[in-house]
Amino acid sequence: MAVIVGLWALIHGAISVFMEGAINVDDSIESYLVQSFEISYVPRNPPVFDWLLWAIQRVTGPGPLSFALLRYGLLFACAMLVYRVARHALTDPRLQALAVFSLSCLWVVGYHSHRILTHSNVMIVAIAGFMLTLMAIARGSRSPWLYAGLGGWIVVGVVGKFGFFAFFIALFLAAMLEPSFRRAFLNPRFGITVLVAAVPIGLYALALHLLKQDVVAATADVVAGDPAARMFKVLDTFISAWVGYLLPFLGLAALVFLPWNRGEGAREGTSEQASIRHILRSLILIGTIGTLIGVLAMGSTSLRDRYFHVFFLFAPVYVFMELERLGGWQDRVRIYLTLLFLVALGVVGARAAITLWPDPRLCGRCVAAEPLAALRPVVLEKLGAHPTLVAADRNAAGRLRAAIPEARVVIVNEPTYRPPARPATGCGQVTGVINGSGALAPPRMEGTAIDVWAKWWAPLMKPKRESFWQITPLPLDSELCR
Numbered sequence: 001m002a003v004i005v006g007l008w009a010l011i012h013g014a015i016s017v018f019m020e021g022a023i024n025v026d027d028s029i030e031s032y033l034v035q036s037f038e039i040s041y042v043p044r045n046p047p048v049f050d051w052l053l054w055a056i057q058r059v060t061g062p063g064p065l066s067f068a069l070l071r072y073g074l075l076f077a078c079a080m081l082v083y084r085v086a087r088h089a090l091t092d093p094r095l096q097a098l099a100v101f102s103l104s105c106l107w108v109v110g111y112h113s114h115r116i117l118t119h120s121n122v123m124i125v126a127i128a129g130f131m132l133t134l135m136a137i138a139r140g141s142r143s144p145w146l147y148a149g150l151g152g153w154i155v156v157g158v159v160g161k162f163g164f165f166a167f168f169i170a171l172f173l174a175a176m177l178e179p180s181f182r183r184a185f186l187n188p189r190f191g192i193t194v195l196v197a198a199v200p201i202g203l204y205a206l207a208l209h210l211l212k213q214d215v216v217a218a219t220a221d222v223v224a225g226d227p228a229a230r231m232f233k234v235l236d237t238f239i240s241a242w243v244g245y246l247l248p249f250l251g252l253a254a255l256v257f258l259p260w261n262r263g264e265g266a267r268e269g270t271s272e273q274a275s276i277r278h279i280l281r282s283l284i285l286i287g288t289i290g291t292l293i294g295v296l297a298m299g300s301t302s303l304r305d306r307y308f309h310v311f312f313l314f315a316p317v318y319v320f321m322e323l324e325r326l327g328g329w330q331d332r333v334r335i336y337l338t339l340l341f342l343v344a345l346g347v348v349g350a351r352a353a354i355t356l357w358p359d360p361r362l363c364g365r366c367v368a369a370e371p372l373a374a375l376r377p378v379v380l381e382k383l384g385a386h387p388t389l390v391a392a393d394r395n396a397a398g399r400l401r402a403a404i405p406e407a408r409v410v411i412v413n414e415p416t417y418r419p420p421a422r423p424a425t426g427c428g429q430v431t432g433v434i435n436g437s438g439a440l441a442p443p444r445m446e447g448t449a450i451d452v453w454a455k456w457w458a459p460l461m462k463p464k465r466e467s468f469w470q471i472t473p474l475p476l477d478s479e480l481c482r
Helices: 002-019 025-033 048-060 064-089 093-105 107-115 119-138 144-158 164-175 179-186 190-210 215-223 231-246 249-257 271-298 305-312 315-326 330-356 372-383 394-403
Strands: 387-391 408-411 426-431 450-455 466-474
Touching: 002 064, 002 093, 002 330, 025 048, 025 394, 048 064, 048 119, 064 093, 064 107, 064 119, 064 271, 064 315, 093 107, 093 249, 093 315, 093 330, 107 119, 107 231, 107 305, 107 330, 119 144, 119 164, 119 179, 119 271, 119 305, 144 164, 144 190, 164 179, 164 271, 164 305, 179 190, 179 271, 231 271, 231 305, 249 315, 249 330, 271 305, 271 315, 372 387, 372 394, 372 426, 372 450, 372 466, 387 394, 394 408
Parallel strands: 387 408, 387 426
Antiparallel strands: 426 466, 450 466
């Protein structure tokens, strides 16, 4: 399992490092922020991902390699933790493997995780680790170290992404319905968990208070809705997110294993497996009902499929637990495995196609294919070996920093975060970095602007796409450059 999952991670990591011309939009925001180490960067997202990225970039530099190492290290860890959960939940090793491989058929994991997810990848590692540790306690172990480990996973989860709170609440409610898990939570040693979690989380909360970062307001800006929103629109958003998370996994599993199933080889699990099945089912139901009530009460139309990580991450494990009880799956494993392989191969092909054939019909703005590295020799020649660059926004700034590791990058107007000053050999404002817009040129600037044109590396695309940027040298004592 480790070899197969590791190969999957290496293939996608190689695409990120050797084929893509620029980092993606979500990565770019983190690239801009981690120019220095901070206790907290922005109130909307806690800082564990940024801390890890900052540490990795001390070794690798700020280029694509740092993002690939962190992203696929986290996804590998999550998959192996889910595998450990599956080994306790399922009897047959083939189903254990299929449950892990099926993560790549949850579109949020199998596709979006390569493109847009950052802090969520930290959270799913914490979710998988917490569940595995809790299962060990529910089996009868009352080791204080396991309870301390629960507290550690809570810290990683909460300081990784605030959505972990929703997972913990739903899991706690589900545990109250299942005796072995209820005893694990209500044991006096759970006080160790609370203590281990409370100290670092309390210190983080104090830091947020001292830094005057309002987490509630920042979160409300993202998830809050309009109470006057039409119920039909809210329900449509909810259903799209709910179904979207489980696709195409649920459709493929149903297509392969359900038709003409006579239940051959049906197997009832052990009492421990029955307990795990109940807790996972309750987690999914409580999460579904609670989310539905919440979005209807708020009138929220901003729900996204990736938000269901907190409730549905173990959906493949649960589905295969029910299938093991149903039976009739043994002769269909190869068919399902082939379909999984084809889907995974299709994702690899799609990612490669973005750089080989970056047509807007395929990839929209095609951010990852923009040849930003072409800016580096021009910047170093005109502004020196350690320049300060001024960008329009966080996305442009972060992408410039990844493409030009020697540069300190600042933003024209950034009230929240500004990288610390350092000696610079030159300063310039770069315009035209508009999320992979290709040949769309910015307004021409007066005076000493340096025009830079670059063709996209796209051997299958005719005619070729081009990007156009302008670099305007600025005085080192300019307000923008400080």
